[in-house]
Amino acid sequence: MPATNDTVSDRIAAARTTVSPTRLGLGLLGVTLALFLLVFAQEPLVHEAMHDGRHVAGVVCH
């Protein structure tokens, strides 16, 4: 698939120049927040709402 013969280090370097630290931070924050809400939140309302989904995903927690 790669049209150019670049390496993993090239890709990391390219990502560093195209993605600003702010965007990277926002992206990481968004993903963390989504995962937290969907899987790891203990707040009863949130936790119960995803109850079936978590069970089907095989995450056993209570």
Add this chain to the structure above:
Amino acid sequence: MYDHLRRGAVSGAVGGAVYGLYVALVGAPVVEYAEHLADHGAAAAGHDHAGAALGDGLAGAVSVGGSAALGLVAGLVVFGAVAYVVEPALPAVGGSYLLGLCGFLSASAVPWLVLPPAAPGVEPTVSATAGLTLYAGLAVAGATACVAAGAAFHRLPGRAAGAVGAVAVFAAVVGGAVFLAPSVAYEGSVPAGLGTAYTGVVVAGQLLLWGAVATVHDRLRRRPRPTATAAPTVAD
């Protein structure tokens, strides 16, 4: 970079939709049936269910939508950002499926070695917070093992040695993590047949999720533009 993210997001959205349907049509009914049995057995004392605070319908919808959202997150992270970085190290053919396999191993299979999926009515004796923290830690260990296996493959000469080395490194990292993890006991019981069927539903669901995202991702591969106007190929 943004092309990769877009491709990952599209794969994740489609795969997540397929998986959401599976949760709605197969997963949730099985969970509810198992819970129904557990409620009428002795093992279910003192635990809340979905629908205790919310309506059953709303909780069901959130579960299905949330499952689809998980697919989107998986697509964005694994098939978008991670795929962009590791693409040069992936094989030209089947790279998407290799990514999907790594996703499945990290997010599900490795954590299951310590915290296997269990039907409602069978519950780990650790607290929910401890269980989820352990699950997350094992998922990180799984992802580390995948990256280490890939690095080993490319550092060893030859495909055969690389493959053996990659499997050995993966097994060593995962084995170490499982060895370090506290062992978790389960209590309660469900009929043996139900337990097996339930595990089957869970494993099939995760394979479906990662398989669907990987398939869409593979189909979206940028193919070299055909030089001549080729006759439309029969769908394979």
